[in-house]
Amino acid sequence: MKLKIATIAQDQQCLDDIQKFLAHTQTSHPPVAITGGAQQIPAVVEQVHPDLLLLEGVQLNPGEQQILSRVTSRFPDLGVIMLCPPQPQEFLLEAMRVGVREIVPTPVSQHGLIDAVGRFQQRMTMARTPMQEGKILAFIPCKGGSGATFLASNIAYTLASLENKRVILFDFNLQFGDASLFVHEGVSTTSIADVTRQIQRLDGSFLSSSSIHVLPNFDVLPAPDEPDKAAEIKPEHIKSLIQVAKKHYDYVILDIGRSFDAISIQCLDQADLIFPVLQQTLPFIRDAKRVINTFDSLGYSADKIRLIVNRFGKKDDITLNDVTSTLQLEVFKAIPNDYSIVAESVNQGIPVTKLARRSAIAKSLQEITQALTRNNAHGGLLKKLFPF
Ligand SMILES: Nc1ncnc2c1ncn2[C@@H]1O[C@H](COP(=O)(O)OP(=O)(O)OP(=O)(O)O)[C@@H](O)[C@H]1O
Ligand SMILES: [Mg+2]
Structure with a gap:
């Protein structure tokens, strides 16, 4: 200037x-x-x-x-x-x-x-310089094994690597969190508990220095490795943690466990968008209905919710239209089923975008990140990208 x-x-x-x-x-x-x-x-x-x-x-x-x-x-x-x-x-x-x-x-x-x-x-x-605050995206499985952690971690990586955004991923599966392993091999010595323990000195550099640097612009703060440490994380810490994070990152991604408790509700309250993840079988749809009803009773409006159908198969008995009519919600995105690439990615801790950039699954992840960054979640482009 x-x-x-x-x-x-x-x-x-x-x-x-x-x-x-x-x-x-x-x-x-x-x-x-x-x-x-x-x-x-x-x-x-x-x-x-x-x-x-x-x-x-x-x-x-x-x-x-x-x-x-x-x-x-x-x-x-x-x-x-x-x-x-x-x-x-x-x-x-x-x-x-x-x-x-x-x-x-x-x-x-x-x-x-x-x-x-x-x-x-x-x-x-x-x-x-106007202070741009980051967007908070929460991923929650409608049933165990939906793929919420896979999507949260891979979308976080894609936002950083292909869209050049500053991203942090928090693993709020406080008991058995595994999100960091989806994008990084090796163990971390610090976790969310180490940050919340010193919440009064929390700022952007403390947050970043406590995280795993998967990329220069992509940090991951894992869940604690022991239940005792998880118990130290209190609901009243969550707001400060997320507020600090959104001042220092363009996207704050929350991988939330399946149980609704005081901590996960704090996370969901803070989120700009919530991505419930389900698959196309009856047990998933049944549980998704319960999750959506809970969102309703928590007062979240439908435009805060982006439904993702994971492991999508065109030939499956239950169609995306069935999902929409049962849950009374549009499907935001269907992610293809690709056992071999996802298994290889998860086993090696290498995100799909890095492992198999041209695969259908990497492309659909990128379509999501493009839609998020183009910031026209209700516009015409989205209809082309997500014609479901
Ligand atoms: N699109 C996909 N195609 C093939 N396999 C997938 C796909 N998405 C996820 N998976 C597989 O499903 C497994 C479970 O995914 P993930 O751990 O992300 O589920 P989750 O919803 O976070 O479940 P949890 O309740 O355990 O936290 C992964 O290990 C991965 O191998
Ligand atoms: Mg998970």
């Missing part, structure tokens, strides 16, 4: 030196430079609207303090850097009180000035 800088200095020589140093920064041209003192500040600020004001030769006597404090209250985004000889602590406090952000000691060095301007530029860029 280019800065508009105005400089007021007491003499021409000083002004020239400052302008010469500023030539090395990214400014929006031409910089405004005038000789004078604090009396010039209001006119310069009101006419030029600089992002940054450099002041040289101002002593901060009471009259000057008053001028500065009036201007910085009227233009709170204005950055003010004073250039003056080294000063005692009280002066620095006084300067801060009237809105000066930084003091660069004179005689000014190119390095000292450019660093101070750079710091301001960085702060301004951050302040003006």
